[in-house]
Amino acid sequence: MVSKGGSEALLQALLNVAQTAQPDYSILLPLLRLLAKVGQRDRKFGLKVQKLDAIDVTLSLARKNLTHHLNLIHCLWVLRVYASSVSAGTKLGINGAMELLFKVITPYTKKHSRTVRAATEVLAALLKSKSNSRRAVNRGYLCELLRLYQDWHRCDASNRYIHVRRGLLLCLKHITNIRSARETFLSARGLEILFTTAQDCLDSKLLDPIVTTVAQILRKCYPKGPLPLATVHSSYSFSLPGSVSSESPRAVLEDGYEDDGEEEVEKDLDNEDLEHKEEDDDLETDVNKLSSKPGLDRPEEELEQYEAMCPELSLAFQVQQRCREPNGTRRLKWLVYPRGGQSRAGSTKSIPDYRVLAFPDFWGHQPPPYCQSLLERKYGVQRAKIFEDVSRLIQPSEVIDRVVFDLDGRSPSSTDAPDCLRFYSKFESGNLRKATQVRKFEYDLILNSDVNSVQHHQWFYFEVSAMKPAVPYRFNIINCEKVNSQFNYGMQPVMYSVKEALQGKPHWIRVGSDICYYKNHYRRRAATAGGARGKSYYTLTFTITFPHGEDVCYLAYHYPYTYSALMSHLDILEETRNPKKVYYRQQTLCQTLGGNPCPLLTITAVPESKSSDDLEQFRNRPYVVLMARVHPGESNASWVMKGTVEFLVSGDPIAELLRKCFIFKIIPMLNPDGVINGNHRCSLSGDDLNRQWLAPSCQLHPTIYHTKGLLYYLCSVGRAPLVFCDYHGHSQKKNVFLYGCSIKETLWQAGCTVNTAVVTEDVGYRTLPKILDKVAPAFVMSSCSFLVEKSRESTARVVVWREIGVLRSYTMENTYCGCSHGLYKGLQIGTRELEEMGAKFCLGLLILQLKSLPCSKKLMAQAAALLDLEEEIADHWAQRSE
Numbered sequence: 001m002v003s004k005g006g007s008e009a010l011l012q013a014l015l016n017v018a019q020t021a022q023p024d025y026s027i028l029l030p031l032l033r034l035l036a037k038v039g040q041r042d043r044k045f046g047l048k049v050q051k052l053d054a055i056d057v058t059l060s061l062a063r064k065n066l067t068h069h070l071n072l073i074h075c076l077w078v079l080r081v082y083a084s085s086v087s088a089g090t091k092l093g094i095n096g097a098m099e100l101l102f103k104v105i106t107p108y109t110k111k112h113s114r115t116v117r118a119a120t121e122v123l124a125a126l127l128k129s130k131s132n133s134r135r136a137v138n139r140g141y142l143c144e145l146l147r148l149y150q151d152w153h154r155c156d157a158s159n160r161y162i163h164v165r166r167g168l169l170l171c172l173k174h175i176t177n178i179r180s181a182r183e184t185f186l187s188a189r190g191l192e193i194l195f196t197t198a199q200d201c202l203d204s205k206l207l208d209p210i211v212t213t214v215a216q217i218l219r220k221c222y223p224k225g226p227l228p229l230a231t232v233h234s235s236y237s238f239s240l241p242g243s244v245s246s247e248s249p250r251a252v253l254e255d256g257y258e259d260d261g262e263e264e265v266e267k268d269l270d271n272e273d274l275e276h277k278e279e280d281d282d283l284e285t286d287v288n289k290l291s292s293k294p295g296l297d298r299p300e301e302e303l304e305q306y307e308a309m310c311p312e313l314s315l316a317f318q319v320q321q322r323c324r325e326p327n328g329t330r331r332l333k334w335l336v337y338p339r340g341g342q343s344r345a346g347s348t349k350s351i352p353d354y355r356v357l358a359f360p361d362f363w364g365h366q367p368p369p370y371c372q373s374l375l376e377r378k379y380g381v382q383r384a385k386i387f388e389d390v391s392r393l394i395q396p397s398e399v400i401d402r403v404v405f406d407l408d409g410r411s412p413s414s415t416d417a418p419d420c421l422r423f424y425s426k427f428e429s430g431n432l433r434k435a436t437q438v439r440k441f442e443y444d445l446i447l448n449s450d451v452n453s454v455q456h457h458q459w460f461y462f463e464v465s466a467m468k469p470a471v472p473y474r475f476n477i478i479n480c481e482k483v484n485s486q487f488n489y490g491m492q493p494v495m496y497s498v499k500e501a502l503q504g505k506p507h508w509i510r511v512g513s514d515i516c517y518y519k520n521h522y523r524r525r526a527a528t529a530g531g532a533r534g535k536s537y538y539t540l541t542f543t544i545t546f547p548h549g550e551d552v553c554y555l556a557y558h559y560p561y562t563y564s565a566l567m568s569h570l571d572i573l574e575e576t577r578n579p580k581k582v583y584y585r586q587q588t589l590c591q592t593l594g595g596n597p598c599p600l601l602t603i604t605a606v607p608e609s610k611s612s613d614d615l616e617q618f619r620n621r622p623y624v625v626l627m628a629r630v631h632p633g634e635s636n637a638s639w640v641m642k643g644t645v646e647f648l649v650s651g652d653p654i655a656e657l658l659r660k661c662f663i664f665k666i667i668p669m670l671n672p673d674g675v676i677n678g679n680h681r682c683s684l685s686g687d688d689l690n691r692q693w694l695a696p697s698c699q700l701h702p703t704i705y706h707t708k709g710l711l712y713y714l715c716s717v718g719r720a721p722l723v724f725c726d727y728h729g730h731s732q733k734k735n736v737f738l739y740g741c742s743i744k745e746t747l748w749q750a751g752c753t754v755n756t757a758v759v760t761e762d763v764g765y766r767t768l769p770k771i772l773d774k775v776a777p778a779f780v781m782s783s784c785s786f787l788v789e790k791s792r793e794s795t796a797r798v799v800v801w802r803e804i805g806v807l808r809s810y811t812m813e814n815t816y817c818g819c820s821h822g823l824y825k826g827l828q829i830g831t832r833e834l835e836e837m838g839a840k841f842c843l844g845l846l847i848l849q850l851k852s853l854p855c856s857k858k859l860m861a862q863a864a865a866l867l868d869l870e871e872e873i874a875d876h877w878a879q880r881s882e
Contacts, residue, residue: 007042010035011052018057025071028061032074039081046085055082055091062100069115072104076118083125093132098123102141108151113161120167127174137181143188145171153197159206169194169213173220182221192394194218195387208380215383218390222521227446227479227537228436232528234449235407235433236351236677238593238684241699282789283750287759290743290788294803296712297695306706306713309587309600312663313619313717348428348564349595350676351451351684358427358463360496360508360554361565367832368507374490374818374826375515382516385541389520398439405435407448421473425462429562429632431678432462442474450679452686455528457481457537458731459633459680460493461556469549472513478520480538481528485517486731486817487540492828494559495544498552508559510828512542558729558816559831561629561638563596563672569642570599570668577649581606581656584649590706593684594673598703600710601666603648605659621660622722623714624845627667627707630690630796631681632674634729636814639831641668641727643838653866658842660859661849662722665710670703690726693799711804723768723808723845726796730813734820736776736837737783738769739811741801746788764852765807771847776840777823778815778833812841 014035017028039045049055058078065071079097083089104119126132136142149168152161172190175181185191198214201207284290296303307313348354392399405411405423421443425432433448447457457479467473485491492510500507522537546553554560570586577584582603589600604621607614628641647655648664669675673684683689685700696704714720725738744761747754765786773781792798801809814837818828827833850863 007038007045007048008052010038011048011054014054015052015057018061023061029071029074032078036074036077036081039078040084045081046088049082049085049088050091055088056095058082059092059095059097059100066100066103069112073115073118076104076115076122080118080122080125083122083128086129089126089129090131093126093129093135098126098132098136098139098141101126102144105148106144108148108155110155110161113164117161117164117167120164120171124167124170124174127171128177130178133175133178133181136175137178137184142172142175142181142184145175146185146188146190146193150193150197153200159204162207162210166209166213169210169217173213173217176217176221185221186223191218191221191390195390195394198387211380211383215386219386219519219521222390222393224521224523224536226525227522229434229446230408232449232454232525234451234453236448236451238351238451240452240593240685282791283746284788284790284793285747285750285752287743287747289793290746290802291759292802293805298709298712300716303709303713303716306710309589309710310602310713311585312583312602312604313719348567348676350428351594352426352677354426354428356424356427357564358430358461358554358560358562359498359501359552360506360560361428361562363498363501363506365496365508365559365831366506367830368505368509371824371827371830372492372510374828375492375510375512377488377490377516378514381514382518385514385516385539386518389539392438400437400439402437403434404437404443405432407433420466421464422466423462423464425678427463428564428676429560429635429678430461430463431459431680438476439474441471443476445475445477446479447477448678449528450674450682450686451677451684453682454525455481456633456679456681459557459635459678461554461560461678463552463554465550465552467546467549467551467553470545472543472545474514474541474543475555477540478522478537480517480540481524482538482731483519484732485538485540486734486815487515487517487542489734489817490828491515491817493542494556496554496556497547499548508556508831511544511555513544515540515542517541557633558635559639559834561635561642561675563669563675566638566669567599570601570645573645573649578651579606581651582649582659589667589710590702592673592703593700594676596672596676598670598672598706599668601645601664601668603645603659603664603666604662605656621663623665623719624662624723624725625665625711625714625721626725626727627670627796628727629668629675630670630704630726631688631728632671632678633680634814636729636816636829636834637727637812638669639834640812640814640838640841641666643835644842645838646835647839647842654843654846657859657862657866658846661846665714665721667703667707670707672703690796691794693796694794708799711800715804720804721800721806723810723848724796724800724804724806725810725812725841727812728814729816731816733783733813734815734817735780735783736778736812736814737780737785738772739797739813740765740769740784740786741788741798741809742786743788745786749787762807765809767852768808768810768844768848771851772840772844775843775847776837778819778829778837779840780819780821782821783813 010031014028014031017023017031042048058075062072062075062079065075079092083092101119101123105116105123127136145168149165149172152165152168156162156165172185176185194214194217198211201211402417402420403412404417404420407425417437420437421435423432423435431448432445434446436444438444445460447460450456458481460477492512492515494508495511496506496508517538517540519536520539524535524537526533544555574584574586583606585602587600587602588597590598592598604618607618626641626644628637629635631637645666645668648658649655671683671689674682677684681688683701687701689701689704692701692704693708696708698705711721711724742761742765743759744754747759769779769781769784772779788798795811797809797811800806814834815829819825824833846863847867850860850867
């Protein structure tokens with residue numbers, strides 16, 4: 001009907017009937033009902049209404065029928081559709097629609113409640129317009145709305161008029177999208193009024209629409225303010241090479257705050273579909289950029305330095321002896337498992353010059369002997385926390401507001417602040433900047449930004465002590481930045497108890513109840529929000545009842561894995577490997593900005609003999625390059641890498657076969673400085689190292705510069721990696737999956753026409769993820785993506801694919817949370833599952849070699865015995881013989 005001009009015909013009929021001296025309402029009322037229905041389906045209805053001058057005619061009809069409610073309600077239904085158009089709604093406001101509506105809804109009366117409900121719906125739609133909202137504020141309508149809402153709330157004891165009450169709340173919700181309305185709302189004690197009335201509604205599920213809308217208004221109108229910090233810059237500063245000042249610039253004053261635009265409002269997030277929204281407008285559609293392979297980003301002679309990092313290619317190969325440090329001293333063991341040994345942390349260089357070792361690094365960690373389910377979201381937990389936050393403002397007498405830990409100043413002693421928790425974070429990978437006691441058992445926590453940065457607050461790791469037994473403590477991390485988090489979908493933080501460890505249970509376990517993640521009233525400086533003004537921080541809140549009183553516990557975003565732990569772990573592997581079978585060499589790729597060595601591992605099988613044939617087979621094995629932890633807060637990537645490296649040097653028959661098939665070059669921690677200093681995203685330069693691969697700086701990004709140089713060198717000697725994979729963590733999704741690179745899939749997804757005669761592509765990039773989908777319980781093929789985004793052009797995955805020419809160039813994304821498919825469905829991910837994923841990735845590489853790549857009959861036979869792949873192998877050889 002709309003496409004055939006039905007809207008225009010109905011509007012013209014309305015004009016013809018309404019403008020007669022005595023309108024025939026037997027015709028007019030059905031016509032108005034039909035208009036209301038058709039108008040909802042016509043996207044251009046507002047323009048058509050204005051073009052035919054139907055607004056004034058409809059308003060005039062409504063004014064003539066103020067006392068004839070049957071006729072009036074029909075007019076209101078049509079006005080509601082008009083108001084859904086911004087331009088038509090604005091014109092309605094100019095032409096006196098709001099004055100008319102207030103005559104309908106005031107004074108308070110339960111008579112003709114159906115008409116009042118329709119009028120509030122029209123008014124709520126009109127108030128989506130900023131100009132209408134300003135007009136309403138100037139004429140005192142906001143205060144009138146508050147009074148009306150109080151009247152309806154007080155007199156609706158039987159809850160028969162919920163729709164009217166919520167309609168009034170929607171009017172308040174929309175009008176307070178502008179700053180002047182929020183100021184008027186606060187001065188009229190709107191926070192107190194809505195907070196108080198909502199308390200009467202909390203126990204009835206029937207009133208959830210009321211409570212939810214009140215919570216949205218309260219959060220929006222809560223006065224915005226800066227974080228209680230002198231500066232949002234990191235507490236730690238680092239002088240970069242070539243810089244004049246020894247301290248990073250610090251801004252003490254916050255930006256001015258002016259936000260007269262529409263407020264961003266979150267819903268009570270209970271729908272996981274929000275996790276999977278993807279945007280396609282970032283896809284690279286330039287075929288030349290997708291397929292280009294630029295030349296070297298450095299002089300070719302510089303590549304000679306990387307020859308020393310590939311001694312396995314030398315004709316003078318000899319089985320290497322046990323590697324030692326340059327000074328000849330052996331490293332000390334790290335306790336990966338319980339009890340004994342010491343840490344190597346004393347040689348780790350940090351900005352704060354850490355002198356204290358976190359107990360979990362000293363004592364070690366064992367995965368608990370059980371799996372933990374995803375936490376079931378408690379209904380209404382988010383709005384309950386918002387009400388508790390608002391109560392601080394309107395009931396200030398209950399707020400203690402006592403700083404109990406502060407990196408930037410003197411933290412009070414136990415005698416200065418008795419009867420409160422003690423906090424500490426001055427240890428490797430630790431991150432907690434400030435803790436404030438706000439109620440007896442509630443604390444606001446502020447995270448430190450990345451060094452030389454003003455943002456990236458996600459990773460936390462701190463010690464807490466002096467707790468009381470059987471007491472629920474609430475923790476609020478108030479300067480998170482992401483708009484959503486897996487903490488809204490079943491994820492819990494992790495905890496390590498010293499008393500539990502001493503009793504033989506040295507486990508990091510998932511803990512916490514009443515967990516949610518929501519936007520708060522602390523505003524961000526434009527510099528911390530990509531130049532956008534008026535953005536807010538987010539709160540992660542969780543409640544913990546500690547297992548023991550007077551314990552020392554550690555809380556973290558995810559299972560910590562420090563640099564010192566890595567280096568000590570590598571020592572253990574070197575000591576326990578079988579040197580007759582495992583070629584294992586640990587070198588230093590480069591020194592980091594902070595002066596820490598970045599380790600480079602080479603793992604393969606020792607040649608079966610020193611014969612020329614065996615040495616030739618050794619040197620001709622294809623390379624696989626793996627790396628992890630470019631983002632320091634993604635500790636899950638290190639646990640996966642731990643599983644990979646441990647498996648590769650193990651005596652497992654599959655590992656032995658893998659070593660015969662490949663030479664592995666592994667950089668297990670690409671950003672040691674960031675890990676050491678408790679960063680989430682960046683290195684000491686303040687840069688996201690995974691956005692520096694196009695043109696890394698030798699001075700500022702040494703680990704990226706030399707990793708890329710090593711890849712260039714392998715390519716220059718005809719040994720470009722068969723597989724490249726960068727291990728990461730993903731904070732917004734469940735499961736484990738790969739990102740790869742495909743020209744065709746990117747163009748198809750972007751809606752571009754693909755000339756298959758010009759764009760040819762080997763689909764082998766899909767083989768490995770398909771294999772992992774079958775062999776790795778945590779892996780999900782349907783979550784994988786092979787699209788190339790413009791914003792990712794400087795990442796390792798894309799640059800290695802484009803410049804080094806590696807078809808199978810991947811990012812492996814590992815969830816912080818848990819799994820939604822397969823064997824681990826409904827379970828949170830643990831260190832055991834992460835390490836298993838690292839081992840299963842190795843298995844996937846072996847099957848890839850057997851199914852897709854040239855391989856000797858001897859290796860094929862060995863694999864058949866191990867993997868029971870006779871059928872696949874037979875098919876493979878049949879295809880090759882053809």
